[in-house]
Amino acid sequence: xxxxxxxxxxxxxxxxxxxxxxxxxxxxxxxxxxxxxxxxxxxxxxxxxxxxxxxxxxxxxxxxxxxxxxxxxxxxxxxxxxxxxxxxxxxxxxxxxxxxxxxxxxxxxxxxxxxxxxxxxxxxxxxxxxxxxxxxxxxxxxxxxxxxxxxxxxxxxxxxxxxxxxxxxxxxxxxxxxxxxxxxxxxxxxxxxxxxxxxxxxxxxxxxxxxxxxxxxxxxxxxxxxxxxxxxxxxxxxxxxxxxxxxxxxxxxxxxxxxxxxxxxxxxxxxxxxxxxxxxxxxxxxxxx
Amino acid sequence: xxxxxxxxxxxxxxxxxxxxxxxxxxxxxxxxxxxxxxxxxxxxxxxxxxxxxxxxxxxxxxxxxxxxxxxxxxxxxxxxxxxxxxxxxxxxxxxxxxxxxxxxxxxxxxxxxxxxxxxxxxxxxxxxxxxxxxxxxxxxxxxxxxxxxxxxxxxxxxxxxxxxxxxxxxxxxxxxxxxxxxxxxxxxxxxxxxxxxxxxxxxxxxxxxxxxxxxxxxxxxxxxxxxxxxxxxxxxxxxxxxxxxxxxxxxxxxxxxxxxxxxxxxxxxxxxxxxxxxxxxxxxxxxxxxxxxxxxxxxxxxxxxxxxxxxxxxxxxxxxxxxxxxxxxxxxxxxxxxxxxxxxxxxxxxxxxxxxxxxxxxxxx
Numbered sequence: 083x084x085x086x087x088x089x090x091x092x093x094x095x096x097x098x099x100x101x102x103x104x105x106x107x108x109x110x111x112x113x114x115x116x117x118x119x120x121x122x123x124x125x126x127x128x129x130x131x132x133x134x135x136x137x138x139x140x141x142x143x144x145x146x147x148x149x150x151x152x153x154x155x156x157x158x159x160x161x162x163x164x165x166x167x168x169x170x171x172x173x174x175x176x177x178x179x180x181x182x183x184x185x186x187x188x189x190x191x192x193x194x195x196x197x198x199x200x201x202x203x204x205x206x207x208x209x210x211x212x213x214x215x216x217x218x219x220x221x222x223x224x225x226x227x228x229x230x231x232x233x234x235x236x237x238x239x240x241x242x243x244x245x246x247x248x249x250x251x252x253x254x255x256x257x258x259x260x261x262x263x264x265x266x267x268x269x270x271x272x273x274x275x276x277x278x279x280x281x282x283x284x285x286x287x288x289x290x291x292x293x294x295x296x297x298x299x300x301x302x303x304x305x306x307x308x309x310x311x312x313x314x315x316x317x318x319x320x321x322x323x324x325x326x327x328x329x330x331x332x333x334x335x336x337x338x339x340x341x342x343x344x345x346x347x348x349x350x351x352x353x354x355x356x357x358x359x360x361x362x363x364x365x366x367x368x369x370x371x
Numbered sequence: 372x373x374x375x376x377x378x379x380x381x382x383x384x385x386x387x388x389x390x391x392x393x394x395x396x397x398x399x400x401x402x403x404x405x406x407x408x409x410x411x412x413x414x415x416x417x418x419x420x421x422x423x424x425x426x427x428x429x430x431x432x433x434x435x436x437x438x439x440x441x442x443x444x445x446x447x448x449x450x451x452x453x454x455x456x457x458x459x460x461x462x463x464x465x466x467x468x469x470x471x472x473x474x475x476x477x478x479x480x481x482x483x484x485x486x487x488x489x490x491x492x493x494x495x496x497x498x499x500x501x502x503x504x505x506x507x508x509x510x511x512x513x514x515x516x517x518x519x520x521x522x523x524x525x526x527x528x529x530x531x532x533x534x535x536x537x538x539x540x541x542x543x544x545x546x547x548x549x550x551x552x553x554x555x556x557x558x559x560x561x562x563x564x565x566x567x568x569x570x571x572x573x574x575x576x577x578x579x580x581x582x583x584x585x586x587x588x589x590x591x592x593x594x595x596x597x598x599x600x601x602x603x604x605x606x607x608x609x610x611x612x613x614x615x616x617x618x619x620x621x622x623x624x625x626x627x628x629x630x631x632x633x634x635x636x637x638x639x640x641x642x643x644x645x646x647x648x649x650x651x652x653x654x655x656x657x658x659x660x661x662x663x664x665x666x667x668x669x670x671x672x673x674x675x676x677x678x679x680x681x682x683x684x685x686x687x688x689x690x691x692x693x694x695x696x697x698x699x700x701x702x703x704x705x706x707x708x709x710x711x712x713x714x715x716x717x718x719x720x721x722x723x724x725x726x727x728x729x730x731x732x733x734x735x736x
Contacts, residue, residue, distance in 0.1 A: 087560070132543060141505075144715070172529075175673070259464075261460040261461070261464050262432060262464050264451070264460070265458065265460065265525075267450075267451050267452060268451050268452060268456065268457060268478075268526075269477050269478040269481055269525060270478055270481035270482055271477070271481055272481070274490075277467065279468060279477075280466065283466070283467045290450040
């Protein structure tokens with residue numbers, strides 16, 4: 083087959099938009115990260131000093147650790163829960179439409195609306211959550227309790243985004259030909275083995291996609307903690323995005339730039355590693371049963 | 372391995388779904404007996420109920436009424452697994468995340484067989500299927516033909532498999548590999564003496580695989596017989612037309628007591644004895660003759676009917692000649708050496724012994 087370079091021509095508009103929306107701003111950030119900048123003053127080139135400062139900063143380390151913990155918890159809960167929901171959904175009849183709508187609703191609500199709605203839910207004086215929890219004797223306070231705040235954001239995210247995983251898994255599940263299940267039945271496979279050797283391998287492509295989307299999205303969570311807790315109490319809900327944004331808002335542009343680059347680097351490297359790992363996982367593994 | 376019998380089986384999906392009005396049977400009045408170790412085929416066009424019968428045999432569908440017997444024992448209430456029926460599906464089904472060894476070992480492992488027995492058995496099966504060198508390969512990366520072999524391997528690896536059902540196993544295999552796989556299926560059947568039921572809409576596959584072929588048409592069995600019986604003595608017009616390529620020539624005719632058979636404005640003579648036999652069924656019948664038995668000649672002869680050559684299809688080994696007689700087209704098979712051109716006048720003779728007569732679609736003589 084002959085290849086020519088015509089494809090690049092068609093890519094040009096997209097690349098143009100990419101340059102304006104991503105590349106140029108990114109380069110601006112790179113530029114910031116190498117300078118000492120304070121608004122109004124003349125920028126001074128400082129090399130990697132900002133990066134070193136960021137890495138040594140206990141606040142940055144705290145935000146990163148919090149962020150990793152949050153994303154791991156999100157993936158550990160949303161992936162299995164999403165699969166479980168998908169597998170228990172009806173495969174035909176009116177139930178399909180009903181469950182699709184129910185799953186779709188959280189996904190249709192914008193981040194900031196979700197944040198505001200949950201703020202009302204969790205508000206200590208009028209909220210539904212503290213009221214209900216008080217019935218079982220738990221004193222809930224999202225703005226003061228260092229456990230309640232991150233847990234609430236975690237639950238919010240589970241409520242908001244598990245449906246995405248469920249929908250992806252459901253679509254993948256419906257695409258599995260019935261013959262595979264009939265074969266497994268004939269081969270005498272138990273329910274677990276049928277799941278392990280038919281459903282899971284067939285769902286892998288969509289699950290890899292779901293995993294990466296959820297990892298990247300949860301890793302850059304911003305609007306929810308901003309609206310719900312403002313990053314507090316203390317720093318307990320100051321995740322990476324919020325941390326970097328705060329720095330930029332306080333005109334520490336050099337520091338914020340360096341932190342952003344490190345942040346981006348972590349997301350890219352981890353996404354790449356996850357992708358490699360997940361696509362290879364289980365492929366051609368020998369099975370001695 | 373077992374003999375399989377379907378006794379007065381009827382099935383309706385409409386009833387199964389709880390439909391109260393206008394429900395129909397998908398298959399009706401099915402009576403089949405397949406002997407132990409037989410290579411048989413279920414042949415019929417799409418939607419004739421082949422797959423329904425297959426599901427009834429394997430236990431994936433419970434018939435509305437009737438019995439399924441394995442070795443004379445009623446298994447109607449048993450599940451697919453407990454019937455020990457193996458199945459090769461139209462689209463190759465392998466467990467992608469396991470290698471070939473794991474795939475073939477899977478049914479035995481599920482049965483709790485110990486690993487040394489599994490090992491021995493898997494290698495035996497792989498040997499027969501000639502896939503020993505593929506055992507370590509990931510099953511997902513095999514070509515479709517090898518996947519079908521693995522699929523068959525899972526079926527025959529269990530020593531107590533009652534029968535293997537093959538549901539159009541060659542559909543997605545490319546033509547070149549089809550030949551090898553078909554030979555393999557036949558060989559496995561012969562060697563292991565498994566009861567194998569081959570379901571297909573392709574007469575060539577059915578006739579070359581099976582000793583006995585059951586032909587179905589819209590939910591009913593038309594005829595069960597050897598490939599030769601189906602070809603020489605079709606029980607119905609449908610089989611006459613469906614089996615053979617091209618199918619049997621069919622024309623409405625009127626039979627007179629003196630042996631004159633008139634059709635399409637022309638006529639020829641048959642013996643009075645045959646005519647009187649036919650007249651017991653009425654004088655309006657359908658005449659059938661296979662293209663292979665039409666005598667095509669280039670000069671006029673007694674009892675031969677004239678026509679014009681409309682089309683000559685040369686297969687290389689023989690020629691299929693379409694002859695037009697007014698509003699009627701007939702097909703005849705001519706030897707490769709015969710010189711015949713489109714537009715040429717020809718005559719046709721119908722040997723009496725090769726004539727078939729049908730009334731209301733069923734053969735009378």
